[in-house]
Amino acid sequence: MNVCMAPCPVVFDLDGTLIDSAPDIHACVNAVLRQNQIAPLSLDRVRSFIGGGVDVLWTKVVAATGVDPSHQRDLVASFMTRYHTATSLTRMFPGVPEALGQLADRGHPLGICTNKPLGPTRAILEHFGIDRMFATIIGGDSMPEKKPDPAPLRAALAALGADPETPKAIYVGDSEFDAACAAAVPVPFLIYDRGYRQIPLENLIFRESFGDFEGLPRLIEAEALR
Ligand SMILES: O=C(O)COP(=O)(O)O
Numbered sequence: 001m002n003v004c005m006a007p008c009p010v011v012f013d014l015d016g017t018l019i020d021s022a023p024d025i026h027a028c029v030n031a032v033l034r035q036n037q038i039a040p041l042s043l044d045r046v047r048s049f050i051g052g053g054v055d056v057l058w059t060k061v062v063a064a065t066g067v068d069p070s071h072q073r074d075l076v077a078s079f080m081t082r083y084h085t086a087t088s089l090t091r092m093f094p095g096v097p098e099a100l101g102q103l104a105d106r107g108h109p110l111g112i113c114t115n116k117p118l119g120p121t122r123a124i125l126e127h128f129g130i131d132r133m134f135a136t137i138i139g140g141d142s143m144p145e146k147k148p149d150p151a152p153l154r155a156a157l158a159a160l161g162a163d164p165e166t167p168k169a170i171y172v173g174d175s176e177f178d179a180a181c182a183a184a185v186p187v188p189f190l191i192y193d194r195g196y197r198q199i200p201l202e203n204l205i206f207r208e209s210f211g212d213f214e215g216l217p218r219l220i221e222a223e224a225l226r
């Protein structure tokens with residue numbers, strides 16, 4: 001089956017896929033914890049909590065720190081004020097701008113489907129000057145459902161003109177949330193293996209894994225010929 005005849009839509013996850021944002025998320029989490037006289041968490045620990053969005057992150061932070069869960073709402077509110085402008089410690093993964101540029105030049109409509117809320121998502125994309133590359137951006141608060149529910153990815157694909165019944169498109173992500181979401185749509189899933197995944201690759205559904213964005217445009221063209 002030809003998955004993509006014309007250059008197909010390619011939708012990307014954000015945290016752990018295009019950007020290494022864990023240092024900024026870690027700094028925001030610890031600033032809130034310190035402000036509330038709670039012991040800080042390590043970068044590795046906080047990184048392992050990323051993927052399900054802000055509420056999942058904070059449910060895990062609350063469990064890890066032993067804070068009274070009734071405080072979670074206030075902690076999240078305090079976190080969000082910092083998160084909106086947290087860009088200074090975040091880096092794009094190597095080869096990302098070049099790969100996005102190549103895909104755009106080849107005519108692939110590009111989108112973002114992330115569990116990160118829309119405010120910080122737009123802020124970080126603008127910070128790196130890549131926001132205009134994406135014709136649609138679905139954030140973790142764009143709709144009631146979050147990944148692994150397929151609804152956000154379906155919305156991104158629909159905005160990029162994919163057929164809602166049999167979308168000929170590709171999703172690129174880093175985590176178990178993304179793999180389950182892509183399988184539920186369903187669309188082929190390419191997984192970046194240097195992101196924030198917590199589950200072994202062999203336990204996930206994906207078409208190809210990659211560790212270097214230089215090879216991604218080639219993987220996408222190969223997928224298009226399947
Ligand atoms: O911010 C998160 O928890 C996850 O974001 P992602 O969907 O871009 O990986």
Ligand SMILES: [Mg+2]
Nearest residue numbers: 013015016174
């Ligand atoms: Mg991710």
